[in-house]
Amino acid sequence: xxxxxxxxxxxxxxxxxxxxxxxxxxxxxxxxxxxxxxxxxxxxxxxxxxxxxxxxxxxxxxxxxxxxxxxxxxxxxxxxxxxxxxxxxxxxxxxxxxxxxxxxxxxxxxxxxxxxxxxxxxxxxxxxxxxxxxxxx
Numbered sequence: 391x392x393x394x395x396x397x398x399x400x401x402x403x404x405x406x407x408x409x410x411x412x413x414x415x416x417x418x419x420x421x422x423x424x425x426x427x428x429x430x431x432x433x434x435x436x437x438x439x440x441x442x443x444x445x446x447x448x449x450x451x452x453x454x455x456x457x458x459x460x461x462x463x464x465x466x467x468x469x470x471x472x473x474x475x476x477x478x479x480x481x482x483x484x485x486x487x488x489x490x491x492x493x494x495x496x497x498x499x500x501x502x503x504x505x506x507x508x509x510x511x512x513x514x515x516x517x518x519x520x521x522x523x524x525x526x527x
Contacts, residue, residue, distance in 0.1 A: 394448070398512040401436055405505045408432035412501075426497050433504050434460060440511075447518065450510040456503060463493055 412429040437460055440453070466489045 392515075395512070395515050397443075398508070398515050401440070402505070402508045402512055404432055404436060405501075405508050409501055409505060426494060429497060429501050430493070433501060434464075436508070437504070444511065448511055448514050450507045450514070452503070453507050453511070456500070456507060459500070463489070463496075 408429050412425040414425075437457060440449075441457060
């Protein structure tokens with residue numbers, strides 16, 4: 391197996407484990423937020439690693455949209471209290487609670503979407519390597 395394909399297999403395995411282990415974390419010990427944090431952390435770390443290390447020819451078309459959504463969520467999580475605006479505290483609290491709620495609701499869909507992106511990229515790498523290295527068959 392070629393190194394890039396092996397890395398993508400590892401990435402896919404981590405994503406699958408995150409999808410399968412998250413409900414267990416959430417049910418066991420009632421760690422609802424710990425489960426979401428574990429799932430989100432696996433996605434964000436994998437996304438960042440692929441953003442840096444994955445060649446454009448192997449990137450799935452939908453990865454750009456996923457990265458944009460993750461970037462918006464991360465940017466929205468910047469603590470508002472560090473900004474010096476004349477915004478009422480209640481408004482800031484409402485905004486933060488809305489972002490947290492949106493993240494909790496969207497996380498399962500984002501996790502499944504990211505897993506499909508990972509699989510699509512794995513097939514792109516596999517097909518490209520087979521075309522360039524016929525002896526690998």
